Amino acid sequence: MMAFSMNSRSPFINIRNLRKIYPTKGGEVCALQDVTFDVFRGEFITLVGPSGCGKTTLLKIISGLLTKTDGELLFSTKGDFDPTRDVGMVFQRPVLLKWRSIVENVLLPVEILRLDRQRYYSKAMELLQLVGLEGFEKSYPNELSGGMQQRASISRALIHNPQLLLMDEPFGALDALTREKMNLEILHIWQETGKTVLFVTHGIQEAVFLADRVIVLSARPARMVAAIDVNLPRPRTMEMKAEKEFGRLCLEIYRLLEEK
Ligand SMILES: Nc1ncnc2c1ncn2[C@@H]1O[C@H](COP(=O)(O)OP(=O)(O)OP(=O)(O)O)[C@@H](O)[C@H]1O
Numbered sequence: 164m165m166a167f168s169m170n171s172r173s174p175f176i177n178i179r180n181l182r183k184i185y186p187t188k189g190g191e192v193c194a195l196q197d198v199t200f201d202v203f204r205g206e207f208i209t210l211v212g213p214s215g216c217g218k219t220t221l222l223k224i225i226s227g228l229l230t231k232t233d234g235e236l237l238f239s240t241k242g243d244f245d246p247t248r249d250v251g252m253v254f255q256r257p258v259l260l261k262w263r264s265i266v267e268n269v270l271l272p273v274e275i276l277r278l279d280r281q282r283y284y285s286k287a288m289e290l291l292q293l294v295g296l297e298g299f300e301k302s303y304p305n306e307l308s309g310g311m312q313q314r315a316s317i318s319r320a321l322i323h324n325p326q327l328l329l330m331d332e333p334f335g336a337l338d339a340l341t342r343e344k345m346n347l348e349i350l351h352i353w354q355e356t357g358k359t360v361l362f363v364t365h366g367i368q369e370a371v372f373l374a375d376r377v378i379v380l381s382a383r384p385a386r387m388v389a390a391i392d393v394n395l396p397r398p399r400t401m402e403m404k405a406e407k408e409f410g411r412l413c414l415e416i417y418r419l420l421e422e423k
């Protein structure tokens with residue numbers, strides 16, 4: 164558990180009055196309005212909010228895939244922050260290259276970053292085993308179910324050991340049991356590696372179970388409604404879901420989402 168010494172609460176990302184407007188044929192669509200919060204190094208943050216409120220937009224701006232319209236997004240790192248190297252992103256829909264085998268898809272960041280393929284090949288195989296895809300390394304994406312593809316894209320996001328992990332409803336396509344297993348697995352990886360995680364989910368229970376802090380967003384355009392501290396002990400266990408405090412937190416978030 165050496166990770167905990169790395170989880171000291173120094174601010175890592177400052178998000179201030181972030182705004183995003185999409186120009187469309189039908190006029191401007193404001194997806195983010197005044198989103199403000201800090202992310203601390205080593206923190207596990209979950210984001211919840213109504214469908215279409217701007218969660219994916221927010222993650223894409225943080226990952227550098229989209230530009231913001233207004234506001235500030237600052238990374239306080241010792242060296243430069245290079246999203247290609249320092250961010251691993253799991254998209255809402257698995258975006259795998261259909262002409263590459265599963266293991267070759269997982270190795271994509273290694274190629275882009277020109278890292279030692281040989282060294283990372285065994286790591287790719289380990290990560291695929293971790294997500295329950297051993298035996299499918301040489302398969303092609305269209306030979307896998309949606310949930311299996313999603314698990315492959317989780318391996319891809321982890322292969323280059325990024326310090327920031329952005330996960331956009333990564334477990335939405337999984338069955339309940341696999342989802343619970345993946346929750347525990349992602350917590351395990353997080354505790355082992357001290358990564359900072361931003362995790363979008365529609366599951367209130369999942370949000371509470373995983374997080375140090377749950378950020379609740381309003382309907383579009385997204386504003387931050389609340390940041391709820393989750394003080395349940397670590398490591399989290401399934402039994403905690405039966406505890407009173409767990410239920411109380413879920414209810415609090417449910418009520419915040421219900422308010423318009
Ligand atoms: N490329 C785009 N061009 C125009 N509008 C967009 C674009 N992408 C998203 N939007 C709009 O921005 C808003 C927020 O979209 P976003 O995908 O960020 O929502 P979300 O919170 O991730 O939703 P969900 O929970 O359903 O995934 C939506 O109203 C959507 O229609």
Ligand SMILES: [Mg+2]
Binds near residue numbers: 331
């Ligand atoms: Mg989304």
